[in-house]
Amino acid sequence: MDFTFTEDQLLFRDSVKDFLQGEVTAETVRNLWDTESGRSDALWQQMVELGLTAMLVPEAYGGLGMNELDFVLLAVESGRVALPEPLVETAMVATPLLASLAQKDPRCASLLEKIATGEARVAVQHSVNALVADAHIADWLLLPQGDQIHLLARDQVSLIAQDSVDPSRKLFDVEWQGSDETCLARGAEGVALLAATLNRGALGAAAQLVGLAEAMVQISVQYTTDRQQFGKAIGTNQALKHHMADCAVKSEFAKAPLYRAAYTLATRPEHADFAVSHAKVVAGEAALLAAKNSIQSHGAMGYTWECDLHIWMKRAWALDKFWGHAGFHKNRLHHWLLKPTAKIGADKTFGEQG
Amino acid sequence: MDLNYTPEQLAFRQEVRQWLAEHVPAEPLKSFDTAEGFEQHRQWEKTLAEGNWGMVTWPKEYGGRGCNLIEWLIFEEEYYRAKAPLRVNQNGIFLLGPTLMEYGTDEQKQRFITKMASGEEMWAQGWSEPGAGSDMAAIRSKAIRDGDEYVINGQKVWSTRAVFADWVFCIFRTDPESERHHGLSFIFVPLDAPGVTVRPIPQLDGLPGFAEIFFDDVRVPVQNRLGDEGQGWHIAMATAGFERGLMLRSPARFQQTAKRLVELYRDHQNDILDLSIEDAVVKSFLDAEAYALSTYQTASRLIKGGKIGAEASLNKIFWSELDQKMHETAMGILGARAELLPHSAAAGDVGNWLDGFLFAQSGPIYAGTNEIQRNIIAERLLGMPRK
Numbered sequence: 001m002d003f004t005f006t007e008d009q010l011l012f013r014d015s016v017k018d019f020l021q022g023e024v025t026a027e028t029v030r031n032l033w034d035t036e037s038g039r040s041d042a043l044w045q046q047m048v049e050l051g052l053t054a055m056l057v058p059e060a061y062g063g064l065g066m067n068e069l070d071f072v073l074l075a076v077e078s079g080r081v082a083l084p085e086p087l088v089e090t091a092m093v094a095t096p097l098l099a100s101l102a103q104k105d106p107r108c109a110s111l112l113e114k115i116a117t118g119e120a121r122v123a124v125q126h127s128v129n130a131l132v133a134d135a136h137i138a139d140w141l142l143l144p145q146g147d148q149i150h151l152l153a154r155d156q157v158s159l160i161a162q163d164s165v166d167p168s169r170k171l172f173d174v175e176w177q178g179s180d181e182t183c184l185a186r187g188a189e190g191v192a193l194l195a196a197t198l199n200r201g202a203l204g205a206a207a208q209l210v211g212l213a214e215a216m217v218q219i220s221v222q223y224t225t226d227r228q229q230f231g232k233a234i235g236t237n238q239a240l241k242h243h244m245a246d247c248a249v250k251s252e253f254a255k256a257p258l259y260r261a262a263y264t265l266a267t268r269p270e271h272a273d274f275a276v277s278h279a280k281v282v283a284g285e286a287a288l289l290a291a292k293n294s295i296q297s298h299g300a301m302g303y304t305w306e307c308d309l310h311i312w313m314k315r316a317w318a319l320d321k322f323w324g325h326a327g328f329h330k331n332r333l334h335h336w337l338l339k340p341t342a343k344i345g346a347d348k349t350f351g352e353q354g
Numbered sequence: 355m356d357l358n359y360t361p362e363q364l365a366f367r368q369e370v371r372q373w374l375a376e377h378v379p380a381e382p383l384k385s386f387d388t389a390e391g392f393e394q395h396r397q398w399e400k401t402l403a404e405g406n407w408g409m410v411t412w413p414k415e416y417g418g419r420g421c422n423l424i425e426w427l428i429f430e431e432e433y434y435r436a437k438a439p440l441r442v443n444q445n446g447i448f449l450l451g452p453t454l455m456e457y458g459t460d461e462q463k464q465r466f467i468t469k470m471a472s473g474e475e476m477w478a479q480g481w482s483e484p485g486a487g488s489d490m491a492a493i494r495s496k497a498i499r500d501g502d503e504y505v506i507n508g509q510k511v512w513s514t515r516a517v518f519a520d521w522v523f524c525i526f527r528t529d530p531e532s533e534r535h536h537g538l539s540f541i542f543v544p545l546d547a548p549g550v551t552v553r554p555i556p557q558l559d560g561l562p563g564f565a566e567i568f569f570d571d572v573r574v575p576v577q578n579r580l581g582d583e584g585q586g587w588h589i590a591m592a593t594a595g596f597e598r599g600l601m602l603r604s605p606a607r608f609q610q611t612a613k614r615l616v617e618l619y620r621d622h623q624n625d626i627l628d629l630s631i632e633d634a635v636v637k638s639f640l641d642a643e644a645y646a647l648s649t650y651q652t653a654s655r656l657i658k659g660g661k662i663g664a665e666a667s668l669n670k671i672f673w674s675e676l677d678q679k680m681h682e683t684a685m686g687i688l689g690a691r692a693e694l695l696p697h698s699a700a701a702g703d704v705g706n707w708l709d710g711f712l713f714a715q716s717g718p719i720y721a722g723t724n725e726i727q728r729n730i731i732a733e734r735l736l737g738m739p740r741k
């Protein structure tokens with residue numbers, strides 16, 4: 001029993017954190033809002049060079065053969081800077097799905113190689129989400145239909161853009177026609193792969209939500225230290241201190257569930273539903289509270305487009321509902337926990353729940 | 355990261371489970387806030403000590419087993435699972451014990467830890483005073499040096515289990531000219547020393563769970579001082595860290611309550627009208643689990659040489675508010691019967707929940723109020739401005 005990350009995992013997290021903090025500032029994010037695609041190829045290439053897109057690609061296809069546990073801290077950092085690029089979706093959600101199919105399907109194998117080298121990006125649709133994120137810059141799309149999973153190139157589908165409250169989010173309705181040729185998996189295999197995809201998507205969103213929550217608190221602490229009223233920093237007022245402390249408590253107790261979810265997905269994916277839903281629910285709560293208490297701590301300034309806070313708030317509001325909103329995940333938890341046969345107890349915390 | 359128990363840890367769990375199955379009293383003990391119940395609990399401490407189960411993390415020489423913190427968590431899980439008696443000496447073993455190991459002289463460790471572990475000597479904590487609650491640095495009770503002794507005068511209050519305990523560990527002002535957190539020292543006083551008067555204070559349940567202690571020219575040898583003169587505040591903060599952080603409230607306690615709550619919910623599923631209760635039950639279970647996960651993380655970090663600091667305040671808020679929430683939810687499930695005292699004929703299974711509900715109200719107050727913890731988090735962890 002050892003509930004810590006390795007030195008290597010922490011060191012890599014630190015270097016990715018430094019990179020992201022340096023390259024992805026509020027200004028970067030705002031500049032991207034004014035571009036056609038909202039995305040930066042240059043930034044993507046830098047992430048490719050750091051090996052980020054290759055992390056979960058198996059070694060056989062030119063990747064690093066790592067898992068969700070290796071990636072989860074990087075997803076937290078992506079959230080901390082409100083990264084607009086679909087790094088988490090490509091590297092941690094789409095890639096393992098392709099990897100599951102690569103042995104029997106050469107298209108998936110070659111796509112994995114291209115993801116590792118930065119030549120291809122992949123978007124994923126799932127019935128739990130209304131829309132597909134970043135379909136416009138994806139070279140390929142993974143599209144479910146019932147128990148089937150199809151792979152189509154972007155020029156085989158038509159996209160209808162839908163605007164999100166978060167100007168960084170690029171969402172699309174995808175219209176497409178599958179065929180036997182485009183079908184990668186079906187039946188029980190398709191269902192299982194889609195279930196695993198959902199869990200990775202929810203883990204990725206949960207991780208980003210934790211990063212977003214911590215970032216908002218940091219921004220608000222700075223603001224309340226600088227801003228003066230009644231001749232002193234507003235942050236000296238206990239009401240604001242307690243707003244921030246409440247956020248810190250929520251974030252802190254979202255982290256261990258998040259790490260357990262990553263571990264469970266990496267080691268026992270078929271038993272990960274409970275851990276993942278737990279993580280998604282509490283990470284969403286932490287981020288929503290951080291958004292609410294942060295805007296309150298900023299006063300009217302927080303209600304403006306000019307103040308950077310909304311970059312993080314809006315991402316939090318969006319990701320809380322992405323890959324399963326609280327209702328979806330709570331239903332899974334309730335269903336499992338309240339059935340009379342559920343075996344519960346402190347000795348089963350690390351057992352096969354869900 | 356490896357979230358599997360080792361074969362040794364699994365074997366350890368079995369060993370604990372078996373020993374507890376053989377030794378936990380079949381009949382629940384009387385409340386340790388009664389004279390009879392206190393002695394029953396003292397007896398239980400002796401039983402634990404005889405099996406070397408009193409404090410598994412302590413070195414073997416002090417009656418422990420030299421277990422690491424993960425093994426301690428396993429022990430606690432089994433302990434609550436077996437519904438073993440609450441630890442009457444928790445102020446001693448969970449708070450003073452670790453502090454003694456860190457700051458005590460060899461003689462003090464020999465003298466005090468062994469008897470604490472064996473259940474022979476029960477400890478109370480004497481920090482709060484009528485004028486020094488949240489503001490502990492306002493302590494006024496004095497211990498003035500006179501040769502090889504201190505002469506103590508003053509008053510402590512809210513001292514848990516001091517009514518029946520043998521010793522109290524206190525913070526006194528040893529430098530009468532000093533102010534605030536300077537000039538304080540950490541001193542042990544036997545509760546039967548001449549000049550000590552203990553006045554029981556009934557708690558919400560009517561039992562004298564804590565006491566006021568009056569000191570009237572009480573003399574103790576300087577060897578009863580822990581650490582240096584004037585180091586009292588510093589040592590007290592370390593003890594408070596144990597109190598809020600890890601030892602005092604192990605996650606197993608809350609997981610056991612959460613499990614009982616889920617079972618209570620299942621039993622009453624068809625007569626619950628309040629729709630929010632189901633969500634509160636599930637949320638309670640998840641929060642108890644989150645607290646356990648977080649504690650396993652902290653334990654793993656500490657084993658590798660990490661330290662626990664101001665984040666202890668995060669824990670204290672989380673477990674105390676969780677405990678309140680769980681008991682509120684149970685009362686909601688029990689509905690109209692929730693108010694009945696356990697001995698009422700119509701009470702059924704409400705008794706435990708009601709007791710727990712009452713005690714849960716004190717969680718956000720003792721061990722430093724949750725408002726004070728929020729101040730600590732904001733200022734020390736997040737760096738918000740003090741003035």
Ligand SMILES: Cc1cc2nc3c(=O)[nH]c(=O)nc-3n(C[C@H](O)[C@H](O)[C@H](O)COP(=O)(O)OP(=O)(O)OC[C@H]3O[C@@H](n4cnc5c(N)ncnc54)[C@H](O)[C@@H]3O)c2cc1C
Nearest residue numbers: 479480481482487488512513514716719720721722723725
């Ligand atoms: C069950 C129980 C057992 C206890 N056992 C012991 C024991 O064994 N030994 C011991 O020494 N003490 C013990 N205590 C005392 C405990 O440590 C104190 O109650 C606690 O420190 C608060 O002090 P107080 O009761 O004087 O409340 P006060 O300090 O008067 O506080 C009253 C209210 O004001 C708030 N408040 C005070 N100052 C501030 C501030 N700066 N900012 C915001 N809010 C503030 C508090 O949060 C609280 O809500 C026990 C208490 C309880 C309830």
